Amino acid sequence: MSHNGGNSTSANDPRQPSAAKPFVSQPVSPQDLPVDYSGFIAVVFGVAGVLFRYKLSSWLAIIFCAQSLANMRNLENDLKQISMAMMFAIMGLVTNYLGPARPGKQS
Amino acid sequence: MNSRSGSKLNFLLLSFFLFFLVTTHLSFVHVLADSHFEGFDAEEEDGVEEETLDPNLLRSPPVTQSQSSIPLDPKSEISSDPDFKEDLNLDTPSKPESDVPKQTATSFEYWDEDEFEGLPVEYPPVEEVPKVAENATPNDPDPETAKKPEKIAASKKSFTVEIVCGSFLIAFIINYFTGKRENENLALSWAAQFATKDSIFEKNFSFLGVGDADDSPLLLKEGQNVFKFYASGRRYCQGLLATMELKSRHDLISRLFNLVVPCRDEISFEVYMNDDAMDQVIFALAKKKLAKGMQKEMNDLQRFASLITPPSVRKWVAEELSVISESKEVAGDLITEAVLEQVFGEKAFEKYGKDFISMHFSDQHPGTHKKMLLFKFALPDVNHMADMTRLVALVPYYIDLVGRYKLSSQARSKTDAARLKAAQEAYKELQSARQEALQKKKAERKKMLDESEAKLSAEAIRKKESKERARQLKKAMPKVKMTRAN
Numbered sequence: 001m002s003h004n005g006g007n008s009t010s011a012n013d014p015r016q017p018s019a020a021k022p023f024v025s026q027p028v029s030p031q032d033l034p035v036d037y038s039g040f041i042a043v044v045f046g047v048a049g050v051l052f053r054y055k056l057s058s059w060l061a062i063i064f065c066a067q068s069l070a071n072m073r074n075l076e077n078d079l080k081q082i083s084m085a086m087m088f089a090i091m092g093l094v095t096n097y098l099g100p101a102r103p104g105k106q107s
Numbered sequence: 108m109n110s111r112s113g114s115k116l117n118f119l120l121l122s123f124f125l126f127f128l129v130t131t132h133l134s135f136v137h138v139l140a141d142s143h144f145e146g147f148d149a150e151e152e153d154g155v156e157e158e159t160l161d162p163n164l165l166r167s168p169p170v171t172q173s174q175s176s177i178p179l180d181p182k183s184e185i186s187s188d189p190d191f192k193e194d195l196n197l198d199t200p201s202k203p204e205s206d207v208p209k210q211t212a213t214s215f216e217y218w219d220e221d222e223f224e225g226l227p228v229e230y231p232p233v234e235e236v237p238k239v240a241e242n243a244t245p246n247d248p249d250p251e252t253a254k255k256p257e258k259i260a261a262s263k264k265s266f267t268v269e270i271v272c273g274s275f276l277i278a279f280i281i282n283y284f285t286g287k288r289e290n291e292n293l294a295l296s297w298a299a300q301f302a303t304k305d306s307i308f309e310k311n312f313s314f315l316g317v318g319d320a321d322d323s324p325l326l327l328k329e330g331q332n333v334f335k336f337y338a339s340g341r342r343y344c345q346g347l348l349a350t351m352e353l354k355s356r357h358d359l360i361s362r363l364f365n366l367v368v369p370c371r372d373e374i375s376f377e378v379y380m381n382d383d384a385m386d387q388v389i390f391a392l393a394k395k396k397l398a399k400g401m402q403k404e405m406n407d408l409q410r411f412a413s414l415i416t417p418p419s420v421r422k423w424v425a426e427e428l429s430v431i432s433e434s435k436e437v438a439g440d441l442i443t444e445a446v447l448e449q450v451f452g453e454k455a456f457e458k459y460g461k462d463f464i465s466m467h468f469s470d471q472h473p474g475t476h477k478k479m480l481l482f483k484f485a486l487p488d489v490n491h492m493a494d495m496t497r498l499v500a501l502v503p504y505y506i507d508l509v510g511r512y513k514l515s516s517q518a519r520s521k522t523d524a525a526r527l528k529a530a531q532e533a534y535k536e537l538q539s540a541r542q543e544a545l546q547k548k549k550a551e552r553k554k555m556l557d558e559s560e561a562k563l564s565a566e567a568i569r570k571k572e573s574k575e576r577a578r579q580l581k582k583a584m585p586k587v588k589m590t591r592a593n
Contacts, residue, residue: 014342021346
């Protein structure tokens, strides 16, 4: 098995420089991309944090945004959804901490 | 006069009765101790209105009147003035007053029956009231201090969310950088072992790397855990693409998830065979469970091939592996002695086969390129990259083997028939798809026409209709030919 690739003498050299084709990266259409679950969960938590004034929800939204950012593959496609999720999360944090106190709870 | 004095008496009666209730509410304990009526006043000025029951009015009751007129005098063991005053200085003056109207009816009866005995109904409120009375003086500072520790405790509690989440975020960021570096090191160590100078790929392919120029970078980093390696320039094939999918070490949440659900670092090779190099071969080899799954999932395996039972005649792959192929002959031809000895035989597989996942050759591969060889292996860790040398050596070996392989006539006839059918089906599908597209276009065009017609005004419609009618008439009329006279 090893003899096939071992020799660099012409007889058994499997290489064919003439046949070399350069690498073409295949473009992936946006539909084929795997679903960005963490981004989706970040949006859900962010919205919940804003609506229900729940601190923990906003913090979890930030954490899932961070995960989505970390798993981002190509900059252009994914950045839109991530930035939307980040906006919701930050808005939730701002309303929770700087907004009027939540009735019945200490903010 | 009599009536007036009588009504006044009634008035006094009622007021004293109310006082009695108030004091029994406020200081049942003190009641037993003190039994003087000095601090007792009759409400001569105001009516008995619970809301406006001033402490001022109650401060100086006429002793004489209370003693003489009202039988409930001995009962009205009202506490001394200072206590009384303090009791009424409570923050909640409404409470005893609100109790008073409720209790008037009931306690009146009680009072009739049990003259000097306590009223059991009023006991609980009376009990808590003396306690409150005791706290009357330190009233103001107490609630504040009572509330303060609560506040501090509550505010202390409320910081846990921030602390926990903040520390998780910090840990996440740290883990991102360390995980990223770990993955990069793993990919680089693989490349150093198999793609640099004097390595197996260098000896097999003339052009390595993902760029265009001569010294192009070897690896392409598609994500923090996906790396690609490309090689080209060899006989029988157009190129080879190796994709390394590593564990998401950069993502703390995935890392925690992988503690529960196991995950492996994988590398998959895709070899694009030349059209003239590969004969009609459909073959797959994997561990038993995975092989069954593959046979059900992959279109080409499902349609053309089936699981092969190991033949008893010759040596075969290890027990854990199972073969999928169109015919036993082809399978036997592809599993050569050398391979069995080196990797897939019983003994060899124990030692070298633990990183093997699957192998799949197909000339009907769904996707852009039809003739492909696919290999999937697990990556060993950074320091033991040489363990998978034998597995990687399978790749060029099989490129040559499949490139040179020619089917025998019987095998060819079987495979030909199957492929012809498949080609026909594909063609039919293409036709139906094209027809559907045409029909859709026609329907769309008709809809557009209808819409444009509807847009025309009523006038235009009438005109058109009349034109149509005229045309019909003309058609219906017999054609009379006319010629000139001369």
